[in-house]
């Protein structure tokens with residue numbers, strides 16, 4: 329009996345690969361640092377400049393706050409619209425990109441690439457595109473965030489969908505269910521908590537992003553930030569940054585507690 | 592008189608894409624209202640046989656017909672219509688744990704109601720009534736609005752049975768329905784299946800692992816070995832010698848449920 333069961337040898341470690349990878353990362357970092365002329369000494373010399381900016385920005389100009397309310401609200405509205413519309417559009421995009429659910433290779437291939445293109449192009453690009461198309465303002469911002477949301481949710485969620493147990497979907501088919509019914513009753517309920525979680529995450533990202541989007545004229549608090557910064561009103565800039573920080577923290581807390589309840 | 596067989600295999604052969612032979616060549620005819628138990632060692636082709644009946648696994652050659660209708664080889668309306676008449680019960684229950692018992696049972700009605708109604712969860716009263724009656728038949732009516740995942744294993748399998756019953760099927764296929772249950776629950780579920788077969792006259796084919804269960808609950812036993820029918824006879828006349836032939840070895844304590852319970 330003893331010769332029947334020989335224990336397999338532990339495979340040797342691939343040292344060449346490990347050393348190669350470490351060397352490659354080191355070389356790449358060094359080369360990149362040189363490329364952008366990154367230097368610690370220079371950084372140290374410039375620190376006083378940074379400190380001057382900080383000193384000038386403090387304390388925040390709280391009296392400016394009332395004038396922030398409307399733009400802050402607009403920012404939230406842009407984020408809500410972008411998240412909801414994008415969240416809905418992300419559902420088919422994610423489903424068709426999930427290998428186990430997609431109805432065919434061609435659909436999967438086209439959708440996957442579509443998803444990758446959405447994700448590769450930055451939100452600023454979309455904001456400028458839509459600003460050119462529908463004019464500067466919150467609509468352009470909401471459209472840009474819609475695309476951004478589709479990109480974020482579809483990528484993450486299609487991976488969750490690929491990880492579901494295909495047993496129930498098969499049982500739905502065995503009962504005579506169509507592809508859509510298989511999705512509705514078999515596949516999607518399993519991945520629903522993930523969907524909600526990713527949608528909340530997208531909303532957080534969108535509130536943050538709508539600050540940046542304002543810089544290119546896509547509405548919201550970012551536009552106020554840009555005007556104040558260009559006129560060197562640093563205490564006001566501080567107030568804006570702080571208020572966005574507080575809002576993002578609140579949203580994060582709320583969505584975290586929702587998420588915990590889901591799991 | 593030639594009575595239409597409920598299920599008829601003729602030269603049925605299944606070869607999986609990886610070259611594994613699921614069914615070698617099966618000729619088998621099951622009459623309406625019969626209670627057939629299929630036995631055979633692991634890999635004998637029991638699951639393949641059942642899954643060929645509702646087209647979850649298409650045949651590579653030969654034919655299988657349900658109530659005289661050949662089972663289509665590709666997905667589509669015709670196959671869905673056929674599946675609507677064939678309920679299936681699985682070893683791992685395959686119900687959606689997050690949804691209520693009622694919703695899981697209503698999945699058995701997907702092929703019988705207009706697609707938009709199922710989509711919007713607007714099930715006709717008649718179909719809700721059918722679902723309730725199915726729950727009554729397996730004795731878990733009180734659990735109708737409970738989350739399916741909160742039930743015990745035996746209760747979850749009863750949800751699986753109720754879903755199959757809700758289809759008002761002509762045939763029920765059960766693939767090792769008791770393999771993940773304890774001995775007491777096992778006997779309850781087997782008795783449920785026998786009772787449903789007798790009261791409603793639904794043709795029932797059950798794959799079983801345990802010989803004593805096969806002998807006790809089956810009317811007719813079909814033995815599979817390497818994808819071929821090597822035994823076909825009445826349950827009361829099956830002998831130890833027949834089991835040896837089916838399994839290709841002496842049955843031991845692991846092949847009977849009582850042997851498991853005694854350990």
Ligand SMILES: Nc1ncnc2c1ncn2[C@@H]1O[C@H](COP(=O)(O)OP(=O)(O)OP(=O)(O)O)[C@@H](O)[C@H]1O
Nearest residue numbers: 607609611612613632633634635636637638639640
């Ligand atoms: N999806 C699949 N792909 C490839 N080969 C498969 C597949 N399903 C089953 N087989 C092979 O087909 C043969 C019959 O398998 P089947 O699942 O029908 O056996 P079984 O009698 O149900 O076994 P068990 O008691 O283990 O469930 C086996 O050799 C198995 O390896």
Ligand SMILES: [Mg+2]
Nearest residue numbers: 637638639766
């Ligand atoms: Mg099996």
